Amino acid sequence: MIKTIKGCKDIYGEDVEVFRRTEEVLRKTVHEYGFKEIIPPVIEYSDLFRRSVGEGTDIVEKEMYTFTDKGGRSITLRPEMTASVARAYVEHHFETLPSPIKLFYIGPCFRYEKPQKGRYREFYQFGVEVLGDESPLLDAEVISLAYVIAERLGLKKLKVRLNSIGCKNCRPQYKKALQEALKPHYDELCDDCKRRFYTNPLRILDCKKEKEELKKSLPKITDYLCDECKEHFEKVKSYLDMMGIPYELDNTLVRGLDYYTKTVFEVVSEHLGAQNALLGGGRYDYLIEELGGRHTPGLGFAIGMERLVEVLKAEKTVSKEEKIVYIAYREGLEKNAFSVASKLRNAGLTVLIDSKGGAIGKQMKRASKKNATYTVIIGEEEAEKGVVQLKDMKKKEQVEVSESNLVSTIGGKDA
Ligand code: AMP
Numbered sequence: 265m266i267k268t269i270k271g272c273k274d275i276y277g278e279d280v281e282v283f284r285r286t287e288e289v290l291r292k293t294v295h296e297y298g299f300k301e302i303i304p305p306v307i308e309y310s311d312l313f314r315r316s317v318g319e320g321t322d323i324v325e326k327e328m329y330t331f332t333d334k335g336g337r338s339i340t341l342r343p344e345m346t347a348s349v350a351r352a353y354v355e356h357h358f359e360t361l362p363s364p365i366k367l368f369y370i371g372p373c374f375r376y377e378k379p380q381k382g383r384y385r386e387f388y389q390f391g392v393e394v395l396g397d398e399s400p401l402l403d404a405e406v407i408s409l410a411y412v413i414a415e416r417l418g419l420k421k422l423k424v425r426l427n428s429i430g431c432k433n434c435r436p437q438y439k440k441a442l443q444e445a446l447k448p449h450y451d452e453l454c455d456d457c458k459r460r461f462y463t464n465p466l467r468i469l470d471c472k473k474e475k476e477e478l479k480k481s482l483p484k485i486t487d488y489l490c491d492e493c494k495e496h497f498e499k500v501k502s503y504l505d506m507m508g509i510p511y512e513l514d515n516t517l518v519r520g521l522d523y524y525t526k527t528v529f530e531v532v533s534e535h536l537g538a539q540n541a542l543l544g545g546g547r548y549d550y551l552i553e554e555l556g557g558r559h560t561p562g563l564g565f566a567i568g569m570e571r572l573v574e575v576l577k578a579e580k581t582v583s584k585e586e587k588i589v590y591i592a593y594r595e596g597l598e599k600n601a602f603s604v605a606s607k608l609r610n611a612g613l614t615v616l617i618d619s620k621g622g623a624i625g626k627q628m629k630r631a632s633k634k635n636a637t638y639t640v641i642i643g644e645e646e647a648e649k650g651v652v653q654l655k656d657m658k659k660k661e662q663v664e665v666s667e668s669n670l671v672s673t674i675g676g677k678d679a
Pocket residue numbers: 344375377382383384385386387389520541542543544545566567568569570571
């Protein structure tokens with residue numbers, strides 16, 4: 265038997281319903297903030313990710329699905345979508361449009377990671393990007409959007425973790441200080457961190473293998489921020505306070521992608537275990553330049569849809585019941601069944617027409633098995649009179665209703 269590829273999964277049953285309902289909430293919320301959708305291709309030139317996500321990152325070094333196509337080009341299945349949005353910004357001259365440009369996306373991403381709970385090789389990201397404006401007001405607005413989304417989905421036990429990782433003026437000094445402080449502990453570091461010590465020492469701060477005491481003893485980035493970064497961070501925090509968004513400062517939060525500058529943040533949930541980041545994001549003021557555009561500040565975040573679905577299911581916050589109407593009918597009355605079904609479907613209801621036939625009693629049993637809310641029964645007598653029998657499957661009550669009053673008796677899909 266052929267099975268799904270390791271780290272990939274079919275999304276079906278309750279999961280796909282929660283996924284799509286969640287997607288609706290996400291789309292509606294970002295629309296209210298003025299975001300417009302962009303659908304980039306799933307494959308891009310590998311260089312795009314090397315230049316944006318960064319050569320020294322786990323994603324580029326170990327996790328990309330890269331292949332050479334028949335034309336000899338190096339192509340990669342996107343490991344994330346910010347790079348694609350930035351590429352599109354440069355390619356289509358979005359800088360000629362009034363800034364800030366606000367875009368959102370949803371789609372599958374691919375990383376060759378070790379699969380575990382909340383970590384897959386194919387996973388969906390929903391994300392937003394704001395391009396062309398460096399105001400700290402936007403950092404606060406984007407973080408508040410993340411928070412509002414979580415609130416609207418009814419998520420509990422959430423935390424916003426916040427940090428600033430400086431810019432190209434102040435981060436090099438911090439990197440040096442960090443390397444100095446880590447030097448005496450080099451031998452204790454895990455193999456990945458030994459490599460990171462040279463390529464990307466900041467990532468050592470969020471490595472789960474390193475000892476907490478060691479991490480706590482290291483210099484803090486916020487003590488090394490230049491005046492501009494410091495002022496920016498202070499403003500972000502004060503706007504968040506004004507908006508009433510709770511957050512926790514966390515000096516060890518650095519995120520796994522090279523393009524971040526200044527503000528970085530995550531929303532974490534207690535329900536997720538080790539892979540507890542529901543969404544992550546930050547500012548990336550040099551990314552567009554790296555990709556050949558003009559200096560264009562930007563920021564955004566990405567939500568992992570699978571993790572969101574897991575949390576929502578664990579918290580049982582999305583158990584909105586669907587109304588299902590089952591239609592049982594005597595043989596020969598298919599035309600009546602079709603006409604009733606079409607009226608109910610036009611009113612937005614989910615309708616199942618019995619397809620196996622036989623005694624009405626048997627059809628009712630099938631209705632029960634399909635969790636029908638109501639069963640509409642059409643017999644010969646009813647058909648002649650233009651009525652149906654309507655059975656409320658929970659209350660076990662049955663009433664005669666004229667066909668024309670059926671929708672109003674049942675109520676629309678939201679009644
Ligand atoms: P990142 O692009 O690494 O900043 O991740 C943003 C969000 O995407 C994370 O907070 C996760 O919710 C989700 N995510 C990242 N990698 C994976 C993965 N391998 N499997 C499932 N979700 C992921």
